Amino acid sequence: xxxxxxxxxxxxxxxxxxxxxxxxxxxxxxxxxxxxxxxxxxxxxxxxxxxxxxxxxxxxxxxxxxxxxxxxxxxxxxxxxxxxxxxxxxxxxxxxxxxxxxxxxxxxxxxxx
Amino acid sequence: xxxxxxxxxxxxxxxxxxxxxxxxxxxxxxxxxxxxxxxxxxxxxxxxxxxxxxxxxxxxxxxxxxxxxxxxxxxxxxxxxxxxxxxxxxxxxxxxxxxxxxxxxxxxxxxx
Numbered sequence: 187x188x189x190x191x192x193x194x195x196x197x198x199x200x201x202x203x204x205x206x207x208x209x210x211x212x213x214x215x216x217x218x219x220x221x222x223x224x225x226x227x228x229x230x231x232x233x234x235x236x237x238x239x240x241x242x243x244x245x246x247x248x249x250x251x252x253x254x255x256x257x258x259x260x261x262x263x264x265x266x267x268x269x270x271x272x273x274x275x276x277x278x279x280x281x282x283x284x285x286x287x288x289x290x291x292x293x294x295x296x297x298x299x
Numbered sequence: 300x301x302x303x304x305x306x307x308x309x310x311x312x313x314x315x316x317x318x319x320x321x322x323x324x325x326x327x328x329x330x331x332x333x334x335x336x337x338x339x340x341x342x343x344x345x346x347x348x349x350x351x352x353x354x355x356x357x358x359x360x361x362x363x364x365x366x367x368x369x370x371x372x373x374x375x376x377x378x379x380x381x382x383x384x385x386x387x388x389x390x391x392x393x394x395x396x397x398x399x400x401x402x403x404x405x406x407x408x409x410x411x
Contacts, residue, residue, distance in 0.1 A: 190342075228403035244398065287345050288399060
């Protein structure tokens with residue numbers, strides 16, 4: 187089954203404790219993105235990657251890091267989480283057809299205390 | 300910067316009626332406009348895409364229109380069912396960019 191898998195689904199942590207949210211896709215897509223979704227603000231792109239070892243900032247990259255060492259994986263790293271990073275996070279992948287149709291993971295709900 | 304407006308108030312309709320959701324945008328028109336469905340606690344799921352030079356697109360009970368003069372897309376669900384209750388997001392893709400710009404979504408509630 188074609189899917190984007192994120193882990194963990196739920197995470198509660200404390201300020202400053204480094205964390206990683208994993209994302210993996212099995213559709214051989216070149217493009218992958220991370221979004222955060224907040225009430226009233228909608229989906230905002232954090233980082234995206236157009237291929238292995240190619241990443242770029244989205245609209246809200248501050249406080250986040252990503253890496254793309256393999257085509258299927260695109261982890262999101264919060265080196266020093268802060269309460270304003272409490273949000274619902276989605277990983278997505280898309281192919282190179284130019285239409286950029288996004289296939290989303292199930293989401294990770296993060297709370298930073 | 301580009302701004303997308305979707306009605307933040309929930310749309311309540313009765314089963315069997317046609318639901319119509321609106322997506323308005325400012326500035327220049329996108330190359331593609333997409334619609335997604337999102338259920339609570341789940342990731343958005345792609346529904347339909349319409350190109351800049353297309354007026355209308357249909358898929359089963361779904362219909363999307365795109366008016367670049369009005370800078371508006373309408374999303375219709377005919378013969379709506381309670382299972383259609385969800386939040387619907389529109390997203391715009393501009394030529395030369397690989398970034399989608401999403402609206403905040405409109406919640407649809409279909410009552411039996």
